[in-house]
Amino acid sequence: MRSRPSRRTIELVTTNDLEEGKEMARVVEPAALDEQKLEQFVFRAVDEVGAALNAALVVMGDKLGLYRALAGAGSLSPADLAARTGTAERYVREWLNAQAAGGYVDYDPATGRYTLPPEQAVALTDEASPAYLPGFFQIALGSVLDSPRITQAARSGEGLGWHEHGHDVHEGCERFFRPGYNANLVSTWLPALDGVVAKLERGARVADLGCGHGASTILMAQAFPQSTFVGSDYHEGSIDTARTRAEQGGVADRVRFETASAAAHSGRDYDLVTMFDCLHDMGDPVGAARRVHHALAPDGTWMIVEPAAGDRVEDNLNPVGRAYYGFSTLLCTPASLSQEVGLALGAQAGEARIREVVEAAGFTRFRRVAETPFNLVFEARS
Numbered sequence: 001m002r003s004r005p006s007r008r009t010i011e012l013v014t015t016n017d018l019e020e021g022k023e024m025a026r027v028v029e030p031a032a033l034d035e036q037k038l039e040q041f042v043f044r045a046v047d048e049v050g051a052a053l054n055a056a057l058v059v060m061g062d063k064l065g066l067y068r069a070l071a072g073a074g075s076l077s078p079a080d081l082a083a084r085t086g087t088a089e090r091y092v093r094e095w096l097n098a099q100a101a102g103g104y105v106d107y108d109p110a111t112g113r114y115t116l117p118p119e120q121a122v123a124l125t126d127e128a129s130p131a132y133l134p135g136f137f138q139i140a141l142g143s144v145l146d147s148p149r150i151t152q153a154a155r156s157g158e159g160l161g162w163h164e165h166g167h168d169v170h171e172g173c174e175r176f177f178r179p180g181y182n183a184n185l186v187s188t189w190l191p192a193l194d195g196v197v198a199k200l201e202r203g204a205r206v207a208d209l210g211c212g213h214g215a216s217t218i219l220m221a222q223a224f225p226q227s228t229f230v231g232s233d234y235h236e237g238s239i240d241t242a243r244t245r246a247e248q249g250g251v252a253d254r255v256r257f258e259t260a261s262a263a264a265h266s267g268r269d270y271d272l273v274t275m276f277d278c279l280h281d282m283g284d285p286v287g288a289a290r291r292v293h294h295a296l297a298p299d300g301t302w303m304i305v306e307p308a309a310g311d312r313v314e315d316n317l318n319p320v321g322r323a324y325y326g327f328s329t330l331l332c333t334p335a336s337l338s339q340e341v342g343l344a345l346g347a348q349a350g351e352a353r354i355r356e357v358v359e360a361a362g363f364t365r366f367r368r369v370a371e372t373p374f375n376l377v378f379e380a381r382s
């Protein structure tokens with residue numbers, strides 16, 4: 001290990017021994033610097049800068065149809081790909097090289113052609129696959145684009161509402177979550193709730209609060225044609241999109257969407273109330289939970305889907321926790337702080353904090369019924 005001492009510094013400190021407000025100088029001895037660790041950290045950062053830029057490149061490839069044109073097409077030259085997508089060859093060539101350097105496409109130096117491997121093709125083009133990724137990148141890019149306002153908000157402590165974000169956050173959120181709901185909601189999460197599927201099959205009344213673009217609401221409506229659904233969200237723009245999606249999904253006759261905050265939602269006697277990845281975004285989750293308690297039929301169920309998280313910070317210091325703490329800093333915490341109460345649970349609240357919220361609202365039964373690497377699913381009942 002090569003090491004060299006870093007510079008000795010002098011800092012001003014206030015000690016308890018001194019009168020209030022008085023400061024004294026203290027010489028701080030330098031910690032030995034491990035040059036190798038410093039170098040490793042810098043090279044790791046090079047990788048991360050490449051990854052940060054790649055968020056924009058993936059969204060670009062998705063919006064321009066580059067991945068879809070590559071999928072199953074064998075090996076293509078930049079000119080081939082540009083011709084198939086109506087794009088400019090010089091941009092496409094540079095984009096392909098960035099994709100090849102990141103392992104997203106394969107490059108053959110002998111022919112100068114590029115191939116999208118089948119696994120990447122699924123992850124980057126198949127919207128029906130649980131591995132589908134472009135929405136994840138789109139919401140990440142949208143969050144980064146809006147980050148100057150978060151930097152400003154962090155100075156003042158004020159919030160930034162979900163409705164104040166750009167299109168990529170709203171649409172990216174829908175496209176990020178939908179594959180997971182497609183894979184788990186009807187097959188695993190609803191059956192894990194006590195007696196709920198039987199009610200849905202007979203014909204139940206369901207409210208999906210904080211529904212965003214309504215991906216979860218529409219999926220449930222398609223699976224349970226005897227039931228009726230209300231989706232609500234405080235963001236009017238999301239509700240407008242949800243109504244369009246319900247028309248496209250053929251369920252507009254059984255799904256009503258309304259603009260309402262969860263705490264002010266007006267319905268009653270629901271057999272099932274659901275919240276997908278939104279309780280922690282709310283300023284007053286306890287108020288919203290009380291409203292759910294009031295809105296449920298006596299034997300009704302509240303299903304809460306939250307980001308996967310352990311209760312302690314150290315439980316979440318892993319790749320999923322890293323991504324979620326990132327979203328939490330840029331989206332979820334400011335969203336909650338922008339609303340009344342501003343509890344700011346954060347996207348990594350964990351089961352114990354969610355239980356506190358649920359029990360504070362009067363629910364007596366609370367349990368975790370399912371989990372994936374990305375989500376925890378809870379059941380709450382009176």
Ligand SMILES: C[S@@+](CC[C@H](N)C(=O)[O-])C[C@H]1O[C@@H](n2cnc3c(N)ncnc32)[C@H](O)[C@@H]1O
Nearest residue numbers: 162210211212233234235261262276278281282
């Ligand atoms: C991360 S998005 C999840 C959207 C949707 N549930 C999904 O799974 O795609 C969080 C949603 O919570 C909504 N939201 C935040 N605070 C709310 C509140 N107090 N009442 C109702 N909706 C709220 C936002 O508008 C946003 O649509």
